Amino acid sequence: MLENVKLEEAQELILSLVTPLPDETVPLLDALNRVIYKDIYSLSDLPSCDQSAVDGYAVSVSEKEKDHSFVVKEHLKPGEMPGYSLLPGEAAGVVTGGPLPGGTVSVVPHEVTRLAGNRLAFTGEIVPGENIKPHGEDFKAGELLARRGAVVNPGLTGALAAFGRSEVAVFRCPRVAILGLGQEVVDCSALPLPGQIRDSNGPLLAGLARKHGAQVTGVQLAGGGTLPQIKDQLERMLRQSDIVLTTGGTASGASDQALYAVRQTGAKVLFWGVRIKPGSHSGAAVYDDKLIISLSGNPAACSAGYHLLAAPVLRLLQGLNPWPRRVNAVCAGSYKKWGGPRRFVQGNLEADQKGLKVTVLPGQKSSMLRGLLNNGNALIDLPAGHPPLEEGAEVSVILLYPFKW
Incomplete structure (x- = not known):
């Protein structure tokens, strides 16, 4: 097991084990935002006559x-x-x-x-x-309509319908299961007792996974289960999914269960600990051909770890480029922390007449949810040992979702 690895090393270890999922055929009206499995060509001229x-x-x-x-x-x-x-x-x-x-x-x-x-x-x-x-003005017979890996948008839906396609072959949606660890974590619908907290990471990860085209097969909590019970629970979730995300219990304290539970299943641990903040307490393992990615229990760290480690896997499983787009932008606002490991700051990227600008969002502590409420669509990538980030500085930004300008 590798410990405290660089982010790129962690990503390459994970992605080297990922194979795109097989195809399934779905009704055209259900194909929006799905990923085309094989090239699609026009069967005739459109229009078919003058x-x-x-x-x-x-x-x-x-x-x-x-x-x-x-x-x-x-x-x-x-x-x-x-x-x-x-x-x-x-x-x-x-x-x-x-x-x-x-x-x-x-x-x-x-x-x-x-x-x-x-x-x-x-x-x-x-x-x-x-x-x-004239006939064929829009499309000629045999012309490429969509390449493998294209995401179905409304325009493509209309074009496929024009050629009589009521079904389309797409990559199967990745099945994701989510397991929250920690004896103090209770369901979000429960009234917590003193010392307990409601589960926010499970719903957070479920929403993020669905946004990346996944089918969430379950959001569960280990609660006060013993290690053998958590092992059995984890194995059941692995049988029902393509990838399991765990959250919480990833540090090295006496009560942290993630690494022990993963090892109990017989999974091969790839790495534990990544040289980033937030999200340093992240790890990954492989069980047969399925990945387990363990993320921090702190909400902002959990979100950052998901985007940097889990989201690339979900994209590749669907035949997409796993690597998010990276751009340079001018920073609007400042971030006064400096030094330490490589840091990812939550931001919101916008375009105006002067170009791209990224706003530093409030609530940057690993334990806070506030920064996740403001439609953040980017992570500002600050290198290890960075100085305080000043307004007007040019920064490298990772796009979390497609962005057009």
Whole structure:
């Protein structure tokens, strides 16, 4: 077992054991935010035939003569396919999105025409191709619609529906189980006795895991269970999930159970302790082919450890790039602590006309929840031995969620 490792070493140890999950086929309407399992190609041209872009008249003219008076052969209804081609001097009434007869040179909007009986008059210029949506204008047959690893968004949902796909193959959602350790921790619905605290980390981790596309199979507490009982509980959770997150009991005190419980299962401990703050009391182990990631019991440290150690695993299990995006930003506000190990400060990244700025959020103590309430979307990465962080300084920022500017 390695102890007190660098963050990158811990991440590489964990990710080296992760294999993307198999696929499953889901209804298209349930595929939003899921990850495409294999490349998807268009099966045909879209649109499949030339269509009108406006309500009006499809007209045909000869190359030598610019006709401005046409015989209207027919008024096509929505979805009606013409069974003829237009000859020069002929026209047909068409609707937006409707198929065009062969021989159509241009479509004239109805508001600029005059109709008398079956004669159509138009005094403007006939521009070849105007108001025509040619077949394949949007997509050509065989064109790539989505690569493996693409996240399904509403636009892709619409495109797949346009090609008749009612189902889509996606990576299976990772199954995550969460176990809270500590005899003093009780369910959030309970009235704590003196010396007890409600479980906030379990719901916190469940929300974070779901935000990263996971299915949470259970949030449990060890309570006052003995080590053999916690071992059995942990093994049951491993059988029901792809990854187990434990929270609390990761330090080296007499009452800390995490390392002992993990070892009791026969899991191979990869490392224990990471050279960061908050989240230094974090560890990981592998049981058969499943990971156990143990996080601090302090809420802010638990959250930081999740983003740095567990979130990359959930992304890779779904075929995504495990590494979060990193950018440089100007710091809004200050952070007066200095020195010590590498530190991750909770922040909120925004973009304005001057560029990217990150605000230091209040409540930075490991034991506090306050900093998690302010829509924090970033961690400011301060190197070991850093000086106090001053307003206006340029800092390296890890994005916790997709960010567009």
